[in-house]
Structures are given as structure tokens and as C-alpha cells.
Amino acid sequence: MDFKQVGSKTVAREILRNVIKCNHCxxxxxxxxxxxxxxxxxxxxHVDGGLExxxxxxxxxxxxxxxxxxxxxxxxxxxLLHVAKS
Numbered sequence: 001m002d003f004k005q006v007g008s009k010t011v012a013r014e015i016l017r018n019v020i021k022c023n024h025c026x027x028x029x030x031x032x033x034x035x036x037x038x039x040x041x042x043x044x045x046h047v048d049g050g051l052e053x054x055x056x057x058x059x060x061x062x063x064x065x066x067x068x069x070x071x072x073x074x075x076x077x078x079x080l081l082h083v084a085k086s
């Protein structure tokens with residue numbers, strides 16, 4: 001699951017693919033499971049987390065990579081918490 005802010009709400013997203021492309025060497029790297037740390041061939045960026053979480057590493061800044069991850073269902077966290085309490 002990945003989390004993002006949409007207005008004042010927190011939304012959880014199902015991660016289908018955890019993928020980035022290095023903007024320096026052009027490598028497309030994918031992490032397929034938790035702790036599956038992958039680096040591009042030039043070592044400028046890395047990806048980790050598989051379908052459990054998104055972790056990015058970069059040398060200069062976020063402009064070092066292009067995000068190519070794919071997401072499935074989105075869940076409103078507040079709605080999920082309300083259902084869990086009832």
C-alpha cells in the first residue's frame with residue numbers, strides 16, 4: 001500500500017508495480033517484493049519495497065528519475081477506520 005494526500009483526506013493505494021526509470025542512464029528498474037532493492041546501472045537511482053511500500057533513492061534530486069509505478073484500488077483511510085470500528 002502507498003499513501004497520498006487528496007485534499008484533506010489520506011488515501012491508500014494498492015501498488016501493482018513499483019517501477020522507476022533513471023533519467024541519466026535510461027535503465028528501468030522494478031522492485032517486486034519487500035526489501036528487493038534495485039539500482040540502475042549508473043548507480044544514480046534505486047527502488048525498493050515491491051508491492052508493500054514505495055522507497056526511492058537518488059543522487060541529485062527527484063528529477064533523477066521518472067515514476068512509472070502502477071496503482072490499483074484507492075481507499076479512503078477514514079472510511080476504512082470507520083468500518084473497522086463498527
